[in-house]
Amino acid sequence: MIFVHDLHKKMLKNNLLLIYEGKFSQMIIDSVMRITDEKFDNVGETKKVKKLVNHVMVECLQNICIHGEKEDIDNNNSSSLLLIAMNGKDYIITTGNPINNSKIVSLKEMISKINNSTEEELKALFQIAITDTAFSEKGTAGLGLITIVRKTKNKLLYDFKRLSDDYSFFTLQTKIPRGLVTS
Amino acid sequence: MDKLNLEGTEDTPTIVLDSENNHFEISGRSLPEDSAEFYQPVLDWLNIYAANPNPQTHFTFKMDYFNTASSKLLLDVLSKLEDLNGDGHDVKVLWFYQEDDPDMEDAGEEYQDLIEVPFELKTFSV
Numbered sequence: 001m002i003f004v005h006d007l008h009k010k011m012l013k014n015n016l017l018l019i020y021e022g023k024f025s026q027m028i029i030d031s032v033m034r035i036t037d038e039k040f041d042n043v044g045e046t047k048k049v050k051k052l053v054n055h056v057m058v059e060c061l062q063n064i065c066i067h068g069e070k071e072d073i074d075n076n077n078s079s080s081l082l083l084i085a086m087n088g089k090d091y092i093i094t095t096g097n098p099i100n101n102s103k104i105v106s107l108k109e110m111i112s113k114i115n116n117s118t119e120e121e122l123k124a125l126f127q128i129a130i131t132d133t134a135f136s137e138k139g140t141a142g143l144g145l146i147t148i149v150r151k152t153k154n155k156l157l158y159d160f161k162r163l164s165d166d167y168s169f170f171t172l173q174t175k176i177p178r179g180l181v182t183s
Numbered sequence: 184m185d186k187l188n189l190e191g192t193e194d195t196p197t198i199v200l201d202s203e204n205n206h207f208e209i210s211g212r213s214l215p216e217d218s219a220e221f222y223q224p225v226l227d228w229l230n231i232y233a234a235n236p237n238p239q240t241h242f243t244f245k246m247d248y249f250n251t252a253s254s255k256l257l258l259d260v261l262s263k264l265e266d267l268n269g270d271g272h273d274v275k276v277l278w279f280y281q282e283d284d285p286d287m288e289d290a291g292e293e294y295q296d297l298i299e300v301p302f303e304l305k306t307f308s309v
Contacts, residue, residue: 026216030193051248051286058214058250065216127297130255143251151286 020082024068029061036084049178052151053091056174057084059144060095068097069167081171091176099170104160107170114145115155122150152176184235187228195221196246200228205237209260210245213253222256229263236272240264245279245307246287254290261298268300275301282306 011019017039020032033054040050064080081096099107117125129143149156157173184202191197196211215221242264249257261276268274278294280287288304295302 026194029214048283048285051284055248055250055286062214062216062250062252126293130258131297143255147251147254 208243213249218252
């Protein structure tokens with residue numbers, strides 16, 4: 001029981017609205033959206049903010065569904081994570097999932113390119129990505145990440161924590177300023 | 184030709200492709216788990232329709248929200264309309280967005296930049 005109280009205190013201290021740990025599926029994403037919608041309604045959040053937060057969350061979670069590791073890693077260590085926090089002026093969405101180490105270099109390059117692009121360059125990147133026919137059945141992660149940065153006007157924060165020779169835990173964080181859409 | 188009529192769900196839009204009644208519309212939310220699979224019947228229907236289209240094809244989009252995977256497939260749908268227009272047929276895209284929804288307005292403007300087809304942006308209220 002002490003653990004429960006500690007966890008509750010930590011959630012309150014860190015302004016965490018929601019924590020989910022486990023595997024993600026479309027059904028889980030739908031459920032999480034319903035929960036966040038209700039939480040937003042309870043605090044009287046605007047429709048625009050709700051929509052933007054849900055948009056970012058869906059992109060992050062669908063990326064995990066499509067690109068995340070499906071195999072169980074080290075006794076079910078393949079589960080993923082979603083945290084949603086609100087610190088007054090920003091919503092902060094953090095996701096985490098294991099990825100194969102072979103994907104790290106290309107993912108870092110992609111995020112770095114997106115983070116270092118101007119608004120106009122992001123628009124051009126978006127147009128290339130959306131019209132690229134090779135950009136495919138599976139490969140829409142770039143388009144999702146470009147869209148997140150364009151809509152939130154914030155850089156993506158990320159981290160890779162090594163789990164084993166084969167896998168690392170990839171954490172991605174996005175900040176959504178409420179002021180962007182409340183005016 | 185047979186109509187394609189898909190009722191909208193929490194994750195998928197309402198789709199009406201009805202050449203007999205000259206009604207072509209995609210509306211609602213689009214975030215299916217597999218966008219390519221979901222939109223394939225729409226693209227197939229448009230391929231068949233293109234062989235013998237109506238004198239006028241006014242295609243309505245009235246989206247509330249779509250994810251980026253769907254945005255790519257919506258562009259594929261628009262590209263089919265662009266081809267039809269390029270073949271000399273009377274085609275127009277009517278892109279509706281809610282008055283207080285700049286996201287859907289921006290999305291319409293982006294598509295307007297990307298395809299060569301008469302394109303009208305219009306607002307609607309709920």
